Amino acid sequence: METEIIYSPSRQAEEIPSLLSTVQSRVVGFDVIHTPSSENSISQVPENRSATENLTPEHSKFYHHERTTSISMPSSPSMLYLQEQGTNPSIPNGTPPISYFGLPPRKSNEEKFDPNKKARFHSHPMGSNQKSSNTVEGFDGLATQHKLRRSDGLRDNRYDPFKTWSGKLERQISNLRRKPLELPENVYSETPQTARVPKVDRFFDALEGPELDRLKEFEELVLPEDKKWPFLLRFPVSTFGICLGMSSQAILWKTLATSPPVEFLHVPLLVNLVLWCISISVLAIMAVIYLFKIIFYFEAVRREYHHPIRVNFFFAPWIACLFLAIGLPPGIAQNLPQFLWYILMTPFLCLELKIYGQWMSGGQRRLSKVANSTNHLSVVGNFVGALLGASMGLKEGPLFFYAVGMAHYIVLFVTLYQRLPTNETLPKELHPVFFLFVAAPSVACMAWAKISGEFGFGSRIAYFIALFLYASLAVRINFFRGFRFSLTWWAYTFPMTGAAIATVRYCIEVSTVFTKSLSVVLSLISTLIVAVLLVSTMIHAWVLQDLFPNDISIAITHHLPKSRTQDVDVTDVELGDSEESK
Amino acid sequence: METDSQKQNEKPHQSNNSTDLQIMKRDCLNKETTSRLSLLTKFHAGYFRISFALCGQALLWKTLRELSTDARALRPFVHILPSTAFILLWSLAFLSFLTLCLLYIARCLTRFESVRAEFQHHVGMNYLFAPWIAGLLLLQSTPFLGPPNRAYILLWWILSLPIIALDIKIYGQWFTRGKKFLSMVANPTSHLSVIGNLVATRAAAEMGGKEIALCLFSLGMVHYVVLFVTLYQRFLGSNSLPVMLRPVFFLFFAAPSMASLAWRSIVSSFDTACKMLFFLSLFLFASLVSRPTLFKRSMRKFSVAWWAYSFPLTVLALAATEYAQENE
Numbered sequence: 001m002e003t004e005i006i007y008s009p010s011r012q013a014e015e016i017p018s019l020l021s022t023v024q025s026r027v028v029g030f031d032v033i034h035t036p037s038s039e040n041s042i043s044q045v046p047e048n049r050s051a052t053e054n055l056t057p058e059h060s061k062f063y064h065h066e067r068t069t070s071i072s073m074p075s076s077p078s079m080l081y082l083q084e085q086g087t088n089p090s091i092p093n094g095t096p097p098i099s100y101f102g103l104p105p106r107k108s109n110e111e112k113f114d115p116n117k118k119a120r121f122h123s124h125p126m127g128s129n130q131k132s133s134n135t136v137e138g139f140d141g142l143a144t145q146h147k148l149r150r151s152d153g154l155r156d157n158r159y160d161p162f163k164t165w166s167g168k169l170e171r172q173i174s175n176l177r178r179k180p181l182e183l184p185e186n187v188y189s190e191t192p193q194t195a196r197v198p199k200v201d202r203f204f205d206a207l208e209g210p211e212l213d214r215l216k217e218f219e220e221l222v223l224p225e226d227k228k229w230p231f232l233l234r235f236p237v238s239t240f241g242i243c244l245g246m247s248s249q250a251i252l253w254k255t256l257a258t259s260p261p262v263e264f265l266h267v268p269l270l271v272n273l274v275l276w277c278i279s280i281s282v283l284a285i286m287a288v289i290y291l292f293k294i295i296f297y298f299e300a301v302r303r304e305y306h307h308p309i310r311v312n313f314f315f316a317p318w319i320a321c322l323f324l325a326i327g328l329p330p331g332i333a334q335n336l337p338q339f340l341w342y343i344l345m346t347p348f349l350c351l352e353l354k355i356y357g358q359w360m361s362g363g364q365r366r367l368s369k370v371a372n373s374t375n376h377l378s379v380v381g382n383f384v385g386a387l388l389g390a391s392m393g394l395k396e397g398p399l400f401f402y403a404v405g406m407a408h409y410i411v412l413f414v415t416l417y418q419r420l421p422t423n424e425t426l427p428k429e430l431h432p433v434f435f436l437f438v439a440a441p442s443v444a445c446m447a448w449a450k451i452s453g454e455f456g457f458g459s460r461i462a463y464f465i466a467l468f469l470y471a472s473l474a475v476r477i478n479f480f481r482g483f484r485f486s487l488t489w490w491a492y493t494f495p496m497t498g499a500a501i502a503t504v505r506y507c508i509e510v511s512t513v514f515t516k517s518l519s520v521v522l523s524l525i526s527t528l529i530v531a532v533l534l535v536s537t538m539i540h541a542w543v544l545q546d547l548f549p550n551d552i553s554i555a556i557t558h559h560l561p562k563s564r565t566q567d568v569d570v571t572d573v574e575l576g577d578s579e580e581s582k
Numbered sequence: 583m584e585t586d587s588q589k590q591n592e593k594p595h596q597s598n599n600s601t602d603l604q605i606m607k608r609d610c611l612n613k614e615t616t617s618r619l620s621l622l623t624k625f626h627a628g629y630f631r632i633s634f635a636l637c638g639q640a641l642l643w644k645t646l647r648e649l650s651t652d653a654r655a656l657r658p659f660v661h662i663l664p665s666t667a668f669i670l671l672w673s674l675a676f677l678s679f680l681t682l683c684l685l686y687i688a689r690c691l692t693r694f695e696s697v698r699a700e701f702q703h704h705v706g707m708n709y710l711f712a713p714w715i716a717g718l719l720l721l722q723s724t725p726f727l728g729p730p731n732r733a734y735i736l737l738w739w740i741l742s743l744p745i746i747a748l749d750i751k752i753y754g755q756w757f758t759r760g761k762k763f764l765s766m767v768a769n770p771t772s773h774l775s776v777i778g779n780l781v782a783t784r785a786a787a788e789m790g791g792k793e794i795a796l797c798l799f800s801l802g803m804v805h806y807v808v809l810f811v812t813l814y815q816r817f818l819g820s821n822s823l824p825v826m827l828r829p830v831f832f833l834f835f836a837a838p839s840m841a842s843l844a845w846r847s848i849v850s851s852f853d854t855a856c857k858m859l860f861f862l863s864l865f866l867f868a869s870l871v872s873r874p875t876l877f878k879r880s881m882r883k884f885s886v887a888w889w890a891y892s893f894p895l896t897v898l899a900l901a902a903t904e905y906a907q908e909n910e
Binding site for chain 1: 807813815831854868869876
């Protein structure tokens, strides 16, 4: 049982409204201390509490309040008030009752909701001078906090639950910058027992669309919908799809430049070099940005990990690294050292042990429920790793990944083809995500050719399957219209590039006019699509300035908003849940 | 006990539940005279895991002792196992097998209703294969009976025919009988039917019956593919297996290891397909071992289900031995 200490901001100049004190003690029954005097009495404030820590109650209150269910107050004035306040709160004398319970009724039901449970258990002693450290949850008093915030508090605290340690890391860093002698205080004390991330069912209930990125009606977000969130919060992991698209293009142009059957095209190796350099720089930039996101917004990253579609994009950076190694321009290095393969595959192996294990034994994340086309990303990496290892000369390692990939690909393929009624994520209409179906067979065909040393029957079977799937999707091109552009589309280009590369490889074996023209056509298609995507990305980035919209998929609430009166599924009823490792 | 009582709770026949409860009540009153009766009540086919484990171990020791000395790395192992220890182990395995068989026959004779109810259960029905698999393992590891021996062939037929008959019954049920569709009854113990086929394959290949071996192998593998996909989909979620039976998850990697061994005995060398099956098994093993929370609840109290850990690990070790031998 958490013993939160709820209090209003401890400004010495501030007086706790009498309403609040009476209400609190009546309602709660446990130690609610919110008078400045008692605050001071209980405060064993360590000196390290800096001025920035006064922000803790504000944001923590903002996001969680245990007691608001008993009191419902009009929300809109304070919401309006909040928006007016923005990030530059003045010091007002507000209307305490409204501001204390100042959140919309929907938020008042977030009592159990705490995206960062660390905030929940933490009980800082209170600072004296604006040092109100504590993890009181609740949206209460946000307006008050905003009002009372000093100029130090230019940060917007509404995003703190998504930050690492609910914003404490940021404060630590700013602490370190200002007062180097201060020690971190109790930053590990509030490790939650269970991660307070919405369950899988919640993602399915609240979101819709083939990428589960559109909010359903009646659903609300825990972050302000009308403001632009911090950039790092808007940077989804699916952006790594750009690296996938670019690096597979590099491989394509390298293949076109070096394969005998297509020598009539006279493709220079320079194209490969340029594309490769662009890809590696893009990957490096994105890796750095995402690293910052992990450092500063770990909770947001965790939510992305629990999203049934986004989790597959965690494989994307590693696959991009593998692509870069495969598409290495001959001018830079001819042979890569073998230990590099082990280095590249180790994080991939750990990730897939985790994800496939969840499929097998997870309670809420079982495959019949969460299977979707994006799962192909988790499987295709095995084949890419096998291809790279075999081209480096390794024998057993590539075979290992090929076997694992093949077994799980069969499972996934059957599951997706079945379109089980329990499966909610497959879109009823066509969507570019379906192109991921083409990825696995085309890469598997090349991988098997490299492993066995020849383009034998196994490879040809895989190649023909890939070709068939490509054709069956391409003839339905009419149905691919009318979709919003999003960065995830980059990830859907690499299967087409892969099919083109496989066709060139097939062309080496069976060199007829038909195969040559097919390879040229497929390469042109994939390059054209990548070019179009590149132009669209540029337009959205600089002209329309909406390349990174608010990432609503990670900001869904734990429960249905109170306006929906149905019961929500939040209890761990499934047997496997407690044993399921996230 | 918990497993048994859980199984009983899930039985479709309520009458058996009450029958057994009555028996147990009576047992409590007359302890001495009915002690054996209560033993039979508590006994169920899951106890055959014990003989699986021991027979598997005997087979492993035999394989290790008979390694060809080309395997440089394994040469030390060849000599550390004295033959007397092996004979003792084999005798222990044989005795346990015999005891369990006798107990189970006694149970069939006296408690036929509960036996029947047990085999209607989706977990219990897979343990129908258990005695035959254990017998085949024992046969393969016999120190004094080699493949060319006629007794060996006879024993093989005696032990394999029931497996084939059970195949027809259970695999047929998977896609024809409404209540027993695979999607409804699939659980990790279903691997036992596949393992039964594969063990029979290996024994057959070693005695020279290549066609029979291939037939059983294809039968086992086809159903393994279907089972593998179904289990991964986890249509039923966690409801298909009681918590105490979590150790049977280890059967996930027992099947591909056994398949790898079976294929190796058919083609007489550890070729690519064997390697791929072995690697798959290794991966599944790593995947299960890195999820200790899955087994935490089943480890709180000792139960005979713990014996289920042993056989898959033994089979994996066997496959690894063959792989190491090949790579030398």
